[in-house]
Amino acid sequence: ARALTPQTAETDAIRFLVGTQSLRYDNQIHIIDFDDENNIINKNVLLHQVGEIWHISTSPADKGVLATCYNKTSDSKVMTCAAVWRMPKELESGSHESPDDSSSNTQTLELLCHLDNTAHGNMACVMWEPMGDGKKIVSLADNNILLWDLQESSAKAVLSSSAALEGKGQLKFTSGRWSPHHNCTQIATANDTTVRGWDMRSMRQIYCIENAHGQLVRDLDFNPNKQYYLASCGDDCKVKFWDTRNVTEPVKTLEEHSHWVWNVRYNHSHDQLILTGSSDSRVILSNMVSISSEPFGHMVDDDELSDQDDQHQEEKIKEPLQDSVIATYEEHEDSVYAVEWSSADPWLFASLSYDGRLVINRVPRALKYHILL
């Protein structure tokens, strides 16, 4: 399995969606509910018969809508297509009952619309406009960026604009990300070793980081709190942080993994926590304090101090905290292909490895309190 996403629109319950990748059996989407208090995992299964799932993403507005990129095999050709689906109503909010093993738990997804890509090529990924109304999505197909408008309550997808990457050779986008800043008008894409930023209003390239990594760039993520900061990870086993205003030099480089880094994710609220997953079967949680929005930790206003604290009100000169690796999680036996933070609980994350194992972990409590206080 390769595809993992948190249910973005859901902010109360902790849910992840996992897509399977099997050539022989019917593919499914598993909805994983994590019950925080009791530490139980509940699972619901949805059929996704059209093909194996390479990428999955959920709508930020509607809890029941999601998009997948899947492989469709016909004769001797494989095409990666994308479609938008709706979950059955009763599964949207999850259930807390322990499931039976009977097959009555599997239900089907309702196909809302296909993203027609016959003209463009294989879809690499589908991105929803963050903090939007769930009407705009961008898909990356080969060397094209396609912006779609979902109309008639997502029953129809209309291509509103597109951009193509010109250049010699077979250029192919590997991944992309929608920036939550600038009124959600920018996206960044990765192709080969280059990272490019695009403006969605004009469909033009804004910036370009050449040779971002020695080899292929696998994934990108934007810093949710700092406008111009972007993280990228690649096959040279490094994670690099960039300031898009100065693309000649990375702001920071992390070299903790010993093989290709497949995923890099910022925590949605505390951007000093960075999660990376790699094919060396490890998930590493790093604390990148020096380039986060709070390099000095949480600042407390003097007014808020209670009378008790007045006694020891020394000027606490805070030194910038050191960047460090908080923890390395080695529970996986095989390459880790996806890591995601939960959208409901900012301290929880899930990681998915090739053999289908999903591991849910938390940020160590000590660090959590350190950051909060």
Next chain:
Amino acid sequence: GVQALLRKLQSLVEVPGRLRRWAAPGAEPARALRCYARARAVLRHYRHLPSFRAIEDESHAIMADLAQHLRARLRDDTLDPKELTECVEMLLQLEEPPEELCEEFLSHAGARLEAELAVLEAELPPADPSGTAATPPPASDILDFVDRGSSAFVGNLCLLAASYRSLFEGRPGAGDGRLEAFAAALTTRYFALLERRLALERGLGDTSLLVRALDRFHRRLRALLELLPAAGAEAGAALVARAARERVDRYLRALQTFFLGCLGDVRQALAAPRPPGKEGPGLPDLLATLASSVLGQLKAVLAYVQLFTAKDVAFASLPYFRGEFCVEAVREGLVVAFVRWLCRTARGFADGPAERGAPAAPPALLLLLARLCLDYESTTISYILTLTDEQFPPQDTGPAVTPGPALCAEARGAAQRLLDHYVQVQGAAVAQMLRKSVETRDWLGTVEPRNVRAVMKRVVEDITAIDVQVGQLFEEGVRRAQSSDSSRRAFSVYSSSRAPGRYAPSYTPSAPMDTHLLSNIQKLFSERIDIFSPVEFNKVSVLTGIIKISLKTLLECVRLRTLGRFGLQQVQVDGHYLQLYLWRFAADERVVQGLLDEVAASAAHRCLDPVPMEHSVVELICERG
């Protein structure tokens, strides 16, 4: 009685006449003085007699004239020191006030000495505060300069000091203090000029010449200092020390340049196109040449520097040279600094930003430097340090020295980094080949495999070549013995993946888990393979690292594609071929086997119609290919 008295009277009367004669310009004032000195006592005694009074007044006037005249002469610049001394002596005898006299004396002598200094200064180009003007090479060599300076200036200063002392000894108002201040000012200027001249010494020149020059300077200075200790003993010693240190630093820089030059030669030798049929320069030869030339140069430099502490050199007995020079300047500043710089430079080849398009170091160079650093760590550093300590014995109570083991640790660290980088670079090269081969092939529509793919053969060739290259510099290393059933393991993976295919697919979500369960159980019994574990300094470990990286890449790439039946069979054939030829390079053949098993399992998983080829057919194809 009366006769004698009459004669005395007569001589007295003649005194003015004689005085006048002798005191005339150009005549002999010394005789006049003597005469006057003799007569004076008598004249004073009989002052009350008017005739004697007249004589006395007259001779007084004449002597005053003489004094004036002498004074005027004093201001004459063309006086040489001897005449000057005489003059002053006479004036002193004439009871001129000593303070004025010694002022005059000093200023006159001072002017003369200044003139000599000016001559020396004229040889130097004007002091350029910005230091950017290109200075022409000095007209004479340093020994000459020092010689002239020492004999003319220092010699004269000595004479001056001696005569001053003898003249003004014990006289009020003309104490030693004035002389010392005067001398100190002049010597300071002299030192400054000498420093400037030393700074002009370009390149390394002739160290023996420099040593001789400094020696001469020091000896002459010692003579002066015996007379006038306050004239700047420390300044003089410090000057010599600084000159020596400067020279040592220059040697360090020369060594660094030399090493970089050697590296450039090595790179050229590695990159030079070889005429067909002729073998390129072997790596051991290149390494031996590099190591020996660097070591030879270092020894030569040490020999030169030893000139500074040779027995026959006067300043070698200064406390600075016995202690601090040996430890701080030579051992730390030259030898240790050079070794450290060498390690840093070598490391720079591994850490440098080669990704950004700068020409990366050829892998052979990385290997060579790794071996060099390793050799340094094991033998060379201790050898050099022992040699240095022999030639420049350190003082027990001197400043802290860098212990040998610390340097060895640095060298080892550099060697490790270089070797790791080598493995990464070579691994990446092979991996790139494999990746391209997987990505560009159409795995669904491929035909039944008839032979092993060319890229696999290339991979084996490349790895064999790397094996040879590494084997030139590093020893074999320990290998786990081959087990008897190594060649039959390939079968098991495919047979296990076939089994679930017979069951009808059910809706239970756990069905796909069967294969995973089996392979997971298998994994429990085999150790997890760490892809980038630190590499040891032997050939087998290096090769294993490279093979691991390449095979892991192959695995990841295969997982991204969808294969048809024949695609799977092709992977099967390729995998068997690789296993046949690569196992002998790895430290533990189970590593290769394990990775290839995973490739096979993933390929089977990604295949639409997994029907593996018969094992005998696979073997046949591999043998043929």
